Amino acid sequence: MADTANVRFIYPPNWDGNPPEKGGWRQVVLQLTGISDGTGESEVTKLDISQLRKVDGSIPTRTSILGIKWNVKGIDNVHLQWDRSPKATIAALSGEGKRDYRSKGGIVDPSGAGDRTGDILLTSNGAGAGGVYDIELTVKLK
Numbered sequence: 001m002a003d004t005a006n007v008r009f010i011y012p013p014n015w016d017g018n019p020p021e022k023g024g025w026r027q028v029v030l031q032l033t034g035i036s037d038g039t040g041e042s043e044v045t046k047l048d049i050s051q052l053r054k055v056d057g058s059i060p061t062r063t064s065i066l067g068i069k070w071n072v073k074g075i076d077n078v079h080l081q082w083d084r085s086p087k088a089t090i091a092a093l094s095g096e097g098k099r100d101y102r103s104k105g106g107i108v109d110p111s112g113a114g115d116r117t118g119d120i121l122l123t124s125n126g127a128g129a130g131g132v133y134d135i136e137l138t139v140k141l142k
Contacts, residue, residue, distance in 0.1 A: 003127070005034040007046050010136070017051060024053030025141060027066065032122065032135040036075060040127035045083070047120035052141060060141035062118050064106030065090055067138040069098045076126025078133050082109045084116035093135065106140055 009015040011029040032046050049060050063082075070093045072078050080090040088110055091099070101107050109118055124133065 003034055003036045003039060003041055003124070005032070005041060005044065007032055019051055019053050020057075023057055024055050026055055027138060027140045028052065030137045030139065032133065032137065034122075034124065034133050036124060036127035036129065036131040038127060038129035038131075040075070040124040042123050043081075043083075043087075043121045044123070045119050046080075046122045047137075047139065049118045049120075049141070054141050060118065062109040062111065062142040063120070064101075064108040064140045064142060065137060066102050066106045066140050067098075067100045067136075068093070069136040070133065071096045072131075072133045072135075074128045074131025075124050075133060077124075078135065079123040079125060080135075080137075081121050081123075082116070083119040083121050084109075087121070090120065093133075109142070 008031045010031055012025055052060055054060050072094050077092045077094040079092050082088040
């Protein structure tokens with residue numbers, strides 16, 4: 001068996017996952033949900049930024065996290081990170097909470113040399129059978 005996980009775009013609403021032919025967005029809002037069978041997830045891509053487009057129609061190369069709301073139960077923590085070498089931590093989430101980073105300009109994906117996609121990955125650590133997470137991410141495209 002495997003964990004059951006889902007990524008849903010809250011904004012843009014009703015997005016089908018295909019890049020628009022013209023234009024794009026300044027930010028996206030995602031809802032990440034998962035139910036564990038006890039195996040957990042390891043560095044699973046939750047946001048593939050190559051599928052997104054900025055307002056000018058270009059593909060974003062980086063993102064910043066403007067806000068996170070979460071509810072994690074039956075899992076020690078859910079680790080979010082940017083896909084790069086080495087990985088860059090966004091947050092380790094447990095329990096229930098909310099963080100707003102807008103006033104600080106967001107948590108910005110660090111630039112620099114090396115292999116990087118800018119995608120957002122999720123790992124669930126210490127996931128027990130029936131453990132769940134529900135995470136809302138507000139992501140600015142750069």
